[in-house]
Amino acid sequence: MSEHTHQPESGRTxxxxxxxxxxxxxxxxxxxxxFCGRCVKVxxxxxELDYFTCLNLPRKLNLDEQALEETxxxxxxxxxxxxxxxxxxxxxxxxxxxxxxLNTAYRTLKDPVQRAEYLIRLExxxxxxxxxxxxxxxxxxxxELQEDLDEFRSLSAGESDERRQELLEKLQxxxxxxEARKAQMEDRLQEQFGRWDALxxxxxxxxxxxxxxxxxxxxxxxxxSNRTYVKNIVNDLVAATSPTAEPGRxxxx
Amino acid sequence: xxxxxxxxxxxxxxxxxxxxxxxxxxxxxxxxxxxECGDVMKLQIKxxxxxxxxxxxxxxxxxxxxxxxxxxxxxLKGKTVDQAGQIKNTEIVQELNLPPVKIHCxxxxxxxxxxxxxxxxxxxxxxxxxxxxxxPA
Numbered sequence: 198m199s200e201h202t203h204q205p206e207s208g209r210t211x212x213x214x215x216x217x218x219x220x221x222x223x224x225x226x227x228x229x230x231x232f233c234g235r236c237v238k239v240x241x242x243x244x245e246l247d248y249f250t251c252l253n254l255p256r257k258l259n260l261d262e263q264a265l266e267e268t269x270x271x272x273x274x275x276x277x278x279x280x281x282x283x284x285x286x287x288x289x290x291x292x293x294x295x296x297x298x299l300n301t302a303y304r305t306l307k308d309p310v311q312r313a314e315y316l317i318r319l320e321x322x323x324x325x326x327x328x329x330x331x332x333x334x335x336x337x338x339x340x341e342l343q344e345d346l347d348e349f350r351s352l353s354a355g356e357s358d359e360r361r362q363e364l365l366e367k368l369q370x371x372x373x374x375x376e377a378r379k380a381q382m383e384d385r386l387q388e389q390f391g392r393w394d395a396l397x398x399x400x401x402x403x404x405x406x407x408x409x410x411x412x413x414x415x416x417x418x419x420x421x422s423n424r425t426y427v428k429n430i431v432n433d434l435v436a437a438t439s440p441t442a443e444p445g446r447x448x449x450x
Numbered sequence: 451x452x453x454x455x456x457x458x459x460x461x462x463x464x465x466x467x468x469x470x471x472x473x474x475x476x477x478x479x480x481x482x483x484x485x486e487c488g489d490v491m492k493l494q495i496k497x498x499x500x501x502x503x504x505x506x507x508x509x510x511x512x513x514x515x516x517x518x519x520x521x522x523x524x525x526l527k528g529k530t531v532d533q534a535g536q537i538k539n540t541e542i543v544q545e546l547n548l549p550p551v552k553i554h555c556x557x558x559x560x561x562x563x564x565x566x567x568x569x570x571x572x573x574x575x576x577x578x579x580x581x582x583x584x585x586p587a
Binding site: 331332333336337339340343418421422423425426428429433 | 481482483487489492508
């Protein structure tokens with residue numbers, strides 16, 4: 198096989214919802230592949246194609262990261278615009294469009310938080326009315342912290358050093374507490390990932406499974422929402438109390 | 451997408467920023483948040499004889515969220531409780547020229563108004579009840 202072949206490994210037929218059911222070039226019927234089986238022309242990905250299917254992964258939350266990388270690189274190569282530089286405008290456009298969709302799919306699934314948010318959106322048909330209760334206690338806490346932050350920011354260095362120092366220490370302690378809480382939320386999210394993955398996939402129309410699915414989705418939604426509030430206040434605390442500090446590196450953004 | 455001049459004006463010169471004491475008579479407090487972006491908004495009204503005589507807000511979020519709540523407090527003043535309940539997020543979108551990605555900020559402001567009104571009504575009811583209970587039949 199030449200290095201520049203655009204044909205992905207054969208023998209894999211998947212049920213891909215393509216933009217067209219016929220090859221745009223030779224009009225032969227498509228069997229759900231990225232390339233026409235007859236004339237080998239690249240086919241446009243459908244906008245309806247979900248990211249899991251696009252990357253040949255099951256709709257699970259603890260995903261096989263190696264498989265994700267491998268499929269992404271293989272498809273990236275086969276769609277890459279550089280290989281289509283000498284092709285006609287139609288093929289160039291398909292190559293660009295497919296590459297853009299593939300990149301978005303990969304970025305979304307690679308990040309656990311975005312992956313969970315995407316899955317909730319995908320499944321929203323069943324769980325559309327997920328309305329998590331507003332976390333009143335958390336709001337009160339955030340507002341109180343913001344007041345302290347406002348006061349701290351208004352005190353310029355040099356004057357009222359004592360109060361400034363006192364506030365700084367309090368805010369730094371608050372920051373540590375909240376960072377720990379954010380980590381706990383991520384652990385709880387991870388538990389929900391496991392719960393989701395354990396649910397049967399082939400259970401269309403099973404009301405019992407649907408109820409369980411909705412419960413897991415709602416649980417994740419609630420954790421994700423609260424995590425966003427905590428993340429924002431932590432960012433504000435970091436920015437105000439350690440302007441030169443590097444943000445911590447973590448798989449969770 | 452650039453902010454409209456009106457958003458920038460409210461952001462730079464927020465109207466009615468601050469807070470009332472929650473327990474104060476006639477004060478209704480609404481605290482709401484947008485789970486997508488993590489913005490938190492507190493909006494308070496002060497009611498005398500069924501009319502909103504003052505309103506204050508504190509918003510921790512983006513420029514559009516601050517502008518939406520600032521504008522809401524301006525509109526609330528002088529309205530009756532019923533009139534205030536009719537303020538729609540679409541009116542805020544129009545006034546501030548909010549782009550589609552910022553419409554949720556105006557929704558947040560409408561939610562905050564509703565929450566403040568509900569809190570006021572709830573407080574007024576329980577006060578009425580305690581008064582009634584305190585007065586021998």
